Amino acid sequence: TVVQARAEEHVTDEYGVAVAKALASPPVAAEWCLPLVRPGGAAILWVGASARPDRVARVAERLGGGLGDSPPGFLVLRKLAPTPPGFPRRTGVARKRPLA
Secondary structure, three states: OOOOOOHHHOOOOOEEEEEEEOOOOHHHHHHHHHHHEEEEEEEEEEOOOOOOHHHHHHHHHHOOEEEOOOOOOEEEEEEOOOOOOOOOOOOOHHHHOOOO
């Protein structure tokens, strides 16, 4: 299933995979994508050479996930637990005040 909708307004922990390319900075893309994914699933971020995996890993941990083995040019975030209360944050907050 492909869904076109604002991540902040969509139900959490529902999909097996979320993919992002040229969506936002990797930490913000992680905050938007990982809450959509159910435990056992993954969010896959297409990233450039300047991406900071440590920052994305911090965001993933706050959202019930962790950074998995990732091929060059991608960050694979594994969803390990349900999305905690309070996420996703209101529209625009992730970009204005990133988690990392």
